[in-house]
Amino acid sequence: MQVPASYPRKYLNNLQKAVLDFNGLSILEVSHRSQDFIDVMEEARENIKKALNVPAGYTVLYLQGGASLGFLITAINMMRGTKKAAYLNTGAWSKAAIKEAKNAGLAVTEVASSADKNFNYIPKGFAVGNDFDYFHSTSNNTIFGTQLHQFPKVSVPHVCDMSSDFLSRPVNVADFDLIYAGAQKNLGPAGAAVYIVKEEILGKSSYANIPSYLNLKIHHEKESMFNTPPVFSVYVSMLNLRHLMKNGGVEAMQKRNQAKADLLYGEIDSNPLFEGTTVKEDRSLMNATFVLKDNALEKEFNDMWKAAGIDGLKGHRDVGGYRASMYNALEIGSVQVLVDVMKELAKKRG
Numbered sequence: 556m557q558v559p560a561s562y563p564r565k566y567l568n569n570l571q572k573a574v575l576d577f578n579g580l581s582i583l584e585v586s587h588r589s590q591d592f593i594d595v596m597e598e599a600r601e602n603i604k605k606a607l608n609v610p611a612g613y614t615v616l617y618l619q620g621g622a623s624l625g626f627l628i629t630a631i632n633m634m635r636g637t638k639k640a641a642y643l644n645t646g647a648w649s650k651a652a653i654k655e656a657k658n659a660g661l662a663v664t665e666v667a668s669s670a671d672k673n674f675n676y677i678p679k680g681f682a683v684g685n686d687f688d689y690f691h692s693t694s695n696n697t698i699f700g701t702q703l704h705q706f707p708k709v710s711v712p713h714v715c716d717m718s719s720d721f722l723s724r725p726v727n728v729a730d731f732d733l734i735y736a737g738a739q740k741n742l743g744p745a746g747a748a749v750y751i752v753k754e755e756i757l758g759k760s761s762y763a764n765i766p767s768y769l770n771l772k773i774h775h776e777k778e779s780m781f782n783t784p785p786v787f788s789v790y791v792s793m794l795n796l797r798h799l800m801k802n803g804g805v806e807a808m809q810k811r812n813q814a815k816a817d818l819l820y821g822e823i824d825s826n827p828l829f830e831g832t833t834v835k836e837d838r839s840l841m842n843a844t845f846v847l848k849d850n851a852l853e854k855e856f857n858d859m860w861k862a863a864g865i866d867g868l869k870g871h872r873d874v875g876g877y878r879a880s881m882y883n884a885l886e887i888g889s890v891q892v893l894v895d896v897m898k899e900l901a902k903k904r905g
């Protein structure tokens with residue numbers, strides 16, 4: 556249940572080797588201008604393209620700064636003549652993105668929001684007018700445990716923060732003008748963010764004097780090597796992508812993630828002591844949020860899952876209860892451990 560992520564042991568072994576000896580030097584010592592590292596960067600970028608079937612006309616970039624810098628970078632690069640942006644507000648990360656868009660000087664309209672029910676659902680059936688520079692969505696909401704299983708069709712460019720479910724399922728990249736994701740859930744260690752950018756959007760911003768680092772056009776022209784990239788994070792994500800591609804890519808990953816989620820949600824729904832906190836159709840495959848119906852059982856349950864070796868199950872303070880994060884690398888066996896604990900509690904107290 557690790558938060559924010561876990562790694563397949565197999566590639567951690569390769570990583571260990573590279574820390575000692577990557578090409579004679581440690582991966583921590585190697586120059587980012589060396590051919591050996593350029594090959595790493597290119598393999599990582601290419602494998603993201605392969606994994607998500609990225610169509611021609613899109614570029615894949617690795618930048619520093621995480622998704623939080625991405626909130627600002629995307630706003631600045633997508634700003635056009637109207638200086639108006641439409642945001643779907645599905646929780647804390649959407650709100651953070653909205654704040655940065657405003658900081659960039661955009662007038663933000665929340666075209667839909669699930670704030671009325673503490674973000675326990677994904678708004679649907681809303682309209683997005685043509686008079687916006689772009690529309691922004693957040694594909695998965697870690698804190699509230701919701702996920703967009705279908706993306707709204709909009710007539711303006713679509714920007715999506717896929718930080719917390721990137722590479723967990725196939726997506727139709729052609730539906731988006733800009734996808735961004737912090738690395739640290741399904742891709743690699745913190746320190747990098749990935750941008751998948753439709754090349755035709757580059758160089759069209761109306762933002763005056765974009766600082767160089769925030770300008771995606773410059774990163775594209777420099778093949779994602781404008782400055783020193785987050786070498787270690789890119790290297791680990793390259794190993795992870797290799798592992799993903801050898802194991803059936805995102806299609807197989809989606810099946811594994813679905814099986815994990817089915818196992819846990821099945822237990823939440825059938826166990827008399829628990830209930831889920833989100834509406835069923837919007838449940839996240841990455842983060843399952845649930846509560847005990849009777850708070851008096853909290854200590855007993857907490858002691859039981861901790862004794863079973865589970866870590867990080869406590870829910871975010873905005874929701875309370877529990878949150879089981881089931882990112883790509885988490886094996887179904889770990890979900891089974893939690894399910895067994897829940898069953899045991901029901902046997903004793905149900």
Ligand SMILES: Cc1ncc(COP(=O)(O)O)c(C=O)c1O
Nearest residue numbers: 621622623648697716718719737
């Ligand atoms: C959907 C989403 N967006 C943005 C962020 C923030 O990412 P970072 O810490 O890389 O800035 C997170 C972090 O969990 C997230 O889940």
